[in-house]
Amino acid sequence: xxxxxxxxxxxxxxxxxxxxxxxxxxxxxxxxxxxxxxxxxxxxxxxxxxxxxxxxxxxxxxxxxxxxxxxxxxxxxxxxxxxxxxxxxxxxxxxxxxxxxxxxxxxxxxxxxxxxxxxxxxxxxxxxxxxxxxxxxxxxxxxxxxxxxxxxxxxxxxxxxxxxxxxxxxxxxxxxxxxxxxxxxxxxxxxxxxxxxxxxxxxxxxxxxxxxxxxxxxxxxxxxxxxxxxxxxxxxxxxxxxxxxxxxxxxxxxxxxxxxxxxxxxxxxxxxxxxxxxxxxxxxxxxxxxxxxxxxxxxxxxxxxxxxxxxxxxxxxxxxxxxxxxxxxxxxxxxxxxxxxxxxxxxxxxxxxxxxxxxxxxxxxx
Amino acid sequence: xxxxxxxxxxxxxxxxxxxxxxxxxxxxxxxxxxxxxxxxxxxxxxxxxxxxxxxxxxxxxxxxxxxxxxxxxxxxxxxxxxxxxxxxxxxxxxxxxxxxxxxxxxxxxxxxxxxxxxxxxxxxxxxxxxxxxxxxxxxxxxxxxxxxxxxxxxxxxxxxxxxxxxxxxxxxxxxxxxxxxxxxxxxxxxxxxxxxxxxxxxxxxxxxxxxxxxxxxxxxxxxxxxxxxxxxxxxxxxxxxxxxxxxxxxxxxxxxxxxxxxxxxxxxxxxxxxxxxxxxxxxxxxxxxxxxxxxxxxxxxxxxxxxxxx
Numbered sequence: 001x002x003x004x005x006x007x008x009x010x011x012x013x014x015x016x017x018x019x020x021x022x023x024x025x026x027x028x029x030x031x032x033x034x035x036x037x038x039x040x041x042x043x044x045x046x047x048x049x050x051x052x053x054x055x056x057x058x059x060x061x062x063x064x065x066x067x068x069x070x071x072x073x074x075x076x077x078x079x080x081x082x083x084x085x086x087x088x089x090x091x092x093x094x095x096x097x098x099x100x101x102x103x104x105x106x107x108x109x110x111x112x113x114x115x116x117x118x119x120x121x122x123x124x125x126x127x128x129x130x131x132x133x134x135x136x137x138x139x140x141x142x143x144x145x146x147x148x149x150x151x152x153x154x155x156x157x158x159x160x161x162x163x164x165x166x167x168x169x170x171x172x173x174x175x176x177x178x179x180x181x182x183x184x185x186x187x188x189x190x191x192x193x194x195x196x197x198x199x200x201x202x203x204x205x206x207x208x209x210x211x212x213x214x215x216x217x218x219x220x221x222x223x224x225x226x227x228x229x230x231x232x233x234x235x236x237x238x239x240x241x242x243x244x245x246x247x248x249x250x251x252x253x254x255x256x257x258x259x260x261x262x263x264x265x266x267x268x269x270x271x272x273x274x275x276x277x278x279x280x281x282x283x284x285x286x287x288x289x290x291x292x293x294x295x296x297x298x299x300x301x302x303x304x305x306x307x308x309x310x311x312x313x314x315x316x317x318x319x320x321x322x323x324x325x326x327x328x329x330x331x332x333x334x335x336x337x338x339x340x341x342x343x344x345x346x347x348x349x350x351x352x353x354x355x356x357x358x359x360x361x362x363x364x365x366x
Numbered sequence: 367x368x369x370x371x372x373x374x375x376x377x378x379x380x381x382x383x384x385x386x387x388x389x390x391x392x393x394x395x396x397x398x399x400x401x402x403x404x405x406x407x408x409x410x411x412x413x414x415x416x417x418x419x420x421x422x423x424x425x426x427x428x429x430x431x432x433x434x435x436x437x438x439x440x441x442x443x444x445x446x447x448x449x450x451x452x453x454x455x456x457x458x459x460x461x462x463x464x465x466x467x468x469x470x471x472x473x474x475x476x477x478x479x480x481x482x483x484x485x486x487x488x489x490x491x492x493x494x495x496x497x498x499x500x501x502x503x504x505x506x507x508x509x510x511x512x513x514x515x516x517x518x519x520x521x522x523x524x525x526x527x528x529x530x531x532x533x534x535x536x537x538x539x540x541x542x543x544x545x546x547x548x549x550x551x552x553x554x555x556x557x558x559x560x561x562x563x564x565x566x567x568x569x570x571x572x573x574x575x576x577x578x579x580x581x582x583x584x585x586x587x588x589x590x591x592x593x594x595x596x597x598x599x600x601x602x603x604x605x606x607x608x609x610x611x612x613x614x615x616x617x618x619x620x621x622x623x624x625x626x627x628x629x630x631x632x633x634x635x636x637x638x639x640x641x642x643x644x645x646x647x648x649x650x651x652x653x654x655x656x657x658x659x660x661x662x663x664x665x666x667x668x669x670x671x672x673x674x675x676x
Contacts, residue, residue, distance in 0.1 A: 035409050035468055094408040094586075095579065099631065101576065102576060105626075210416070214469075217468040252480075257483040258480050258483040261476045271469060275455065275461075283459065
């Protein structure tokens with residue numbers, strides 16, 4: 001992959017970082033383990049440092065192995081603490097990951113403060129360096145090292161999800177049933193956590209420890225607001241991740257700021273749009289729906305009221321007083337009922353239309 | 367060695383400030399963390415400390431000042447905004463609480479990184495020091511900052527003292543609190559704002575990432591030793607302060623040990639000791655009790671089998 005320009009490498013690195021993360025992220029969001037991902041991403045720091053020492057430099061497989069091990073250690077430690085019954089889950093997470101991160105930071109400042117490993121870079125990474133970080137085996141240059149790792153992780157995650165889709169789905173939505181049917185939820189859980197740890201390590205050099213969590217959780221949460229189907233949710237979250245990677249790159253170049261940071265800001269914008277305007281879940285959509293329902297209910301009430309009184313017609317002022325409605329609200333409801341052809345105006349008075357004299361009131365379910 | 371450290375604590379300018387600042391953080395974090403942990407909101411502190419970052423950057427961009435008070439204010443406003451978003455996401459959409467925390471935490475942090483790089487590229491050398499908030503800057507605390515932190519902390523503690531009864535009710539039984547006619551939502555806002563204050567103090571010392579430990583650690587440790595809220599708050603403040611002072615001393619004594627992480631490691635040690643050895647709840651005592659009970663049962667069973675009356 002030496003034929004790519006550095007801009008293409010950065011874009012592709014971003015896209016594959018977002019894709020590999022979004023693939024596992026959907027399950028994290030559905031299993032309510034978002035903060036566990038946060039804990040893992042911080043906790044891999046000591047793992048990276050140890051493998052750095054063991055391998056005498058940053059190497060691909062030792063690094064992924066060491067960091068994944070640290071990630072799994074975190075999961076096991078958090079769960080062990082919870083099982084003692086002495087700590088709740090949030091306290092357990094909040095004790096384990098700062099401790100791991102502190103160990104990592106102490107090791108880095110004490111032994112590597114003048115080496116390549118830098119605590120700032122670990123926190124927010126630098127995707128702009130990805131074209132210059134080359135994978136060279138023997139004398140052959142295989143191109144950008146982070147890009148290759150992230151492409152690999154995307155394939156691994158995709159394969160894992162395709163192969164174990166049924167099991168993952170079952171264990172996510174009904175762990176009890178999964179256990180009863182003989183699929184060990186524990187195996188699936190730790191399998192997923194291994195994937196999360198490996199993906200975190202892979203995406204880490206490009207986007208850093210905290211933003212990698214954003215790539216996992218935010219696109220998945222965005223997709224979760226848009227659909228009820230798991231398959232579609234995964235696809236949408238990958239798409240949201242990739243789109244924000246591209247948008248974030250160009251925005252970052254335009255404003256001369258951090259690329260990975262801008263990618264996350266774009267993810268945040270997409271999420272905000274979904275949270276506000278998703279047809280089924282959006283806050284604004286809900287407001288509109290509630291308003292429509294209130295109007296419809298009031299229009300039905302108006303029809304029933306007129307029907308009850310069996311008068312030929314009533315004046316608006318009288319209606320407003322009787323129903324205890326304000327004038328503008330009454331005007332709006334009359335307008336709505338007129339559009340539905342349930343009432344009509346006769347000489348400035350309101351009357352039922354012939355078709356509505358026997359109203360099928362939706363509100364009463366008839 | 368020991369008397370030397372003690373005299374350094376009083377007379378060495380740097381160590382005195384670092385230790386005082388860290389102890390202060392330990393006390394305020396310990397007291398407010400007690401409520402956060404009891405209400406299972408420990409990770410809210412983590413989210414709030416990350417959301418503070420863009421607040422700090424914007425405060426700097428607006429005022430061009432690096433005065434701690436200005437930056438603290440920016441951090442507090444951003445933390446507040448983050449909390450508001452988290453609460454509304456959970457209430458209005460089907461996003462679960464942990465996802466809401468994760469989303470706000472990471473997106474605000476990402477925005478903070480963007481702003482920091484913007485400042486770096488456009489204001490040049492002027493930004494130096496802003497990124498210190500990531501890991502804290504305990505070693506560079508000056509007397510004035512410590513005094514300002516002390517003032518913020520004192521106000522926070524006073525408010526806790528005034529609303530003690532309300533906060534206690536809220537932490538153990540929010541429904542009952544509401545049924546008694548207390549303004550639960552307001553109390554919630556006050557308590558959360560106080561946590562923001564603790565976070566703002568912590569940013570100066572341990573930094574964004576490790577702040578969670580200073581809220582959760584002391585309270586989680588204190589919980590193991592007592593079932594009384596008052597005692598728990600006192601112990602929590604004590605543990606927090608101990609970790610703060612111990613961490614400062616170690617990092618000043620040994621070369622190239624960062625203060626923030628060292629404080630957090632001391633805190634972790636206190637938590638581990640508490641979980642293992644606290645009377646009544648400790649794992650070790652529990653295991654011993656279990657073994658004794660098992661032995662007693664076994665002997666009783668043997669006696670029964672031999673036909674002896676139990």
